[in-house]
Amino acid sequence: MSSHASPTHSRRQIQRRPSGPAFSPRRLQLVRGFFIVVFVALSLRLVALQVFDHSYYAQLSVGQVRQDLTTNALRAGIYDRHGQILAISEPTSLVIADDMQITQPALEAQALSAFVKVPVAKLTALLSKKGAGSGYVILNGQLDLSDGKSIANGNFPGIVVQSASSRSYPNGTLAQSLIGGTNASGVGSTGLEYQYQSSLAGQTGVTREFISSSGVALPSTSSSVIKPAQPGVGLELTIDAPLQFVTERALATQLRATGGVTGVALVMDVKTGQILADASLVNTLSKPGVLGPIPAWGQSVGVPGIEQTINNLAFTQAYEPGSVFKVVTFSAALSAGVITPTTRFTVPNSMLVGGRIFHDAETHPVETLTATQVLAQSSNLGTYKIGMLVGENGLLAQVQRLGFGQLTSVNFPGETAGLLVNAAQWYASDQAALPIGQVDAVPPIQVLDAFNTVANGGTFIEPSLVRGYVEPNGITKPVTPSATRQVMTPAVAATMNKMLQEVVLAGTGTNAIIPGYTVAGKTGTANIPYPGKDLLLSGAYYATFVGYAPANNPVLSMIVDIERPVTTIYGGSAAAPVFQQVMSYALRHYSIPSSGTIVKPLTGASASMSSDVT
Secondary structure, rough: OOOOOOOOOOOOOOOOEEEEEEEOHHHHHHHHHHHHHHHHHHHHHHHHHHHHHHHHHHHHHHOEEEEEEEEEOOOOEEEOOOEEEEEEEEEEEEEEEEOOOOOHHHHHHHHHHHHHHOOOOHHHHHHHOOOOOOOOEEEEEOOHHHHHHHHHHOOOOOEEEEEEEEEEEOOOOOHHHHEEEEEEEOEEOOOOOOOOHHHHHEEEEEEEEEOOOOEEEEEOOEEEEOOEOOOOOOEEEOOOOHHHHHHHHHHHHHHHOOOOOOEEEEEOOOOOOOOEEEEEEEEEOOOHHHOOOEEEEEEEEEOOEEEEEEEOHHHHHEEEEEEHHHHEEEEEEEHHOOOOOEEEEEEOEEEEOOOOEEEOOOOOEEEEEEEEHHHHHHHHHHHHHHHHHHHHHHHHHHHOOOOOOOOOOOOOOOOOOEEEEOHHOOOOOHHHHHOOOOOOOOHHHHHHHHHHHHOOEEEEEEEEEEEEOOOOOOOOOEEOOOOEEEOOOOOHHHHHHHHHHHHHHOOOOHHEEOOOEOOOEEEEEEEEEOOOOEEEEEEEEEEEEEEEEEEOOOOOEEHHHHHOOOOOOOHHHHHHHHHHHHHEEEEEEOOOOOOOOOOOOOOOOOOOHHHHEO
């Protein structure tokens, strides 16, 4: 038996490869290198952000909540000539709420109500998210500074206190048509408030604050002043507050009594041109008719229905002045030497001039009148004959010399220069119409300027309303005196003065007589043209009186104009009594000595009030 040895088989170990790709050492090194590069890049960027760009991004992040806000300066005051306050701004606190930050509006309203001066119920609604929900709610824009400080120092989440101011007029409506007003933003909108806006408002400043997206300052932040606001420069007016009050009250009472639509009254210092009183009123109970309503401030001046006009009509409204314009004709004739006070004229009842019939106000036979009587009785045809002696060129030149048709140096907002005829527009009928005040339309201030020239010895002086500028430190810098020019010789002015005194003593102006003082002046009762038509408004007139006192040494001049009076239409009966009342007060107010003579109407010589109608 043979035996066979079993062969020994060496088994090969079969290794299975993984199903995925094999990672070689080189590939692993690449991966590690990539992550190292990324890490280094991120580290470098982080270092750049933290070290090199830190200030830039810090500033950028702060800039998202930091704002430089404009802060308004405290508006300067307006004062009368004696320093009495007419308009003033007071610093106040503006209290704002971010109602979206307030979680318990009812509780906070109870705690805040007494400080903010708002009832709890109303305050709760303002602070509630269910209310406005705007993130910016004004709780009180005119809060007392002490209460505002208490709120700022208190623990009221979401409540911010800012600086503000409030404009007030301590004398109510006094001189409102002159002073004007400001709008909701505190910017002058009318009158002197508008005209001197840049001066009164001062220069704005810059305050830096940290503000949320809703516009409310962030908690635990404080504001810083980058540029302080510069206070405004105030105005010291030429106006005398007590005289202004008397003027307004007398005009308002007469406007109410006569049923007139508007009334204007101005008092001027003869030598300086300073306007001491400027009243412009409207009767809201009257019917304005086709001429339209007169905008008013909406508050009575103390007489029912009488309010201040928004526009100062003494400067902004032109009217045909009627017989008061005869100052042009007579002063031109005296200057040319073609008449004297005693020159006699034959005056018919009517005349045809340039296709138009002109007549005196009252029917009369042919009569002979001196130049003084023509003026005193306000004869239209007598004035026409005097104007013929002067001629077209002489009349037009005198109109210009006396300041008609030219803006005054006051340059009041909305001021009109008036509407004048000239040589190119001259019609044959104008030779009669212009001398009696029917053609040219002028504002009351220009009529007063002309008569003030006579009172001032023939020297025209520009009117003024501002006496000085009140600096923030309280020092008042006076303005430059008004410009002057010689219009007529002192001799001519003196002669004109005497003739105007006769108007008051023996003519249509006897209601202007002031016991103990001589008065010079002129009445006017002018028809009002129908707008857009070549005819007159039925029963509509402007009643005017303009004059000065004491006539022997003039100190004060004054004009009164009442539009469309009803109960009496004449300048001598509607306007002259206001002059008499106000001028009587003013003469005593300024302690002006009496003329030293008993002044009364000349017996039997007075003309009818109705004879001055043109």
